[in-house]
Amino acid sequence: EVELVESGGGLVQPGGSLRLSCAASGFAFSKNWMTWVRQAPGKGLEWVASIKEDGSEKLHVDSVKDRFTISRDNAKNSLYLQMNSLRGEDTAVYYCVKSQYRACDYWGQGTLVTVSS
Amino acid sequence: DIVMTQSPLSLPVTPGEPASISCRSSQSLLHSNGYTYLSWYLQKPGQSPQLLIYLSSNRASGVPDRFSGSGSGTDFTLKVSRVEAEDVGVYYCMQALQSPITFGPGTKVDIK
Numbered sequence: 670e671v672e673l674v675e676s677g678g679g680l681v682q683p684g685g686s687l688r689l690s691c692a693a694s695g696f697a698f699s700k701n702w703m704t705w706v707r708q709a710p711g712k713g714l715e716w717v718a719s720i721k722e723d724g725s726e727k728l729h730v731d732s733v734k735d736r737f738t739i740s741r742d743n744a745k746n747s748l749y750l751q752m753n754s755l756r757g758e759d760t761a762v763y764y765c766v767k768s769q770y771r772a773c774d775y776w777g778q779g780t781l782v783t784v785s786s
Numbered sequence: 787d788i789v790m791t792q793s794p795l796s797l798p799v800t801p802g803e804p805a806s807i808s809c810r811s812s813q814s815l816l817h818s819n820g821y822t823y824l825s826w827y828l829q830k831p832g833q834s835p836q837l838l839i840y841l842s843s844n845r846a847s848g849v850p851d852r853f854s855g856s857g858s859g860t861d862f863t864l865k866v867s868r869v870e871a872e873d874v875g876v877y878y879c880m881q882a883l884q885s886p887i888t889f890g891p892g893t894k895v896d897i898k
Contacts (some may be wrong), residue, residue, distance in 0.1 A: 704887075706835075714827075714835065714878055716887035728885045764834060771882035772825035772840035777836055 671775045673765045674719065677777035678780030681700040685755050689780060691748040691765030696775075699723070699743040702768040705750050708779075715761075718750065719746075755784045787790075788881050790863050798898040799869045807893045809862040809879035816859060821854075823882040826855055826864045829892075837838040838877075839864065860896035871897060 690704070705717040718729045718739035723782040727739050738751045748765055762779040789812040794824040799805045815824045826839040839855035842862060852867040866873060876895060879890040 713876075713892045714829075714880075714889045716880075719885075719887070730886045737800065762846060769825045770821070770840050770844075772837055772846075773827070773835070773880070774837045774840070776834040776836065 671767060673767065673775060673777035675763065675777045678763065678782045680783045681755055682786050683756060683784055684716045685784070686751070686753045687752040687755065687766075687782060689752065689763055689782070691777060693746045693748065693765075696767065697744040702771075703741060703748045704738075704766040704768050705739060706746075706764045706766050706776075707782075708756075708764070709721060709761040712761075717763070720748070736775075739744075743783070745782035749772065752782070755782075755786050757774065760784045787886055788815075788884060788888050789850075790881055790888050792877075792879060792890040793892050795891060795893055796895055797895045799866075799873075799895055800824050800898050801871055802868050805866045805869050805873075805895065806866045807877055807895075809857075809864070809890050811860045811862075811881050814859045816879050817844075817861075822858060823891070824855075824862050825882070826853075827845055827878045827879065827880065828873070828875050833875075835878065869895075 672694045704719040720727050720739045735739045736754045740749045764779045765777040766773040767775040791810045793808045815822050823844040824842045827835040830897040840882040843855045854865050
């Protein structure tokens, strides 16, 4: 059974940093693109970043470029999102997502990031 | 960026009746490899989104066959043949032809 468990969310001040982690199990992690999707309170879904199976290609939405970095450790079956220079508009639930056929076929339960002073 | 639009944005439904949601993209989602990178998701209240349809018309594993996806190019449709009470929530379409991946605004489905 595929399982994606996010951690690392919490309350952080504007300008601060957080590192989100996602522990994956139940599938061949190293053979799948992985993605972060976020959802601000009461809002729709927003793609944040994706990373290729071997980490050689990384894509980020413009609004987080130069602030967020997606990475992975295939030996640990783990996905990460390093978030720096956080802003109020980054407040959201962040979902770890497994990708196949360029669709998001499995989603974690999400971790809430709140950026506020 | 590819802009995704959905209609309607709100859809009251009657259990047992059919329902349909439209999704349009600002450019064709057909890749040169022949695949169309359009998928559909349902986010039930208080839950994470779940995949319903991928590659425009392929039902995801475990999705009831009352859900179907169709369309090509820039126009796509999600149909529910007979709505059940458990189908309420927000439905999203998503394109993954090119970065940035973009979602539609969502269609909220509830029971009349």
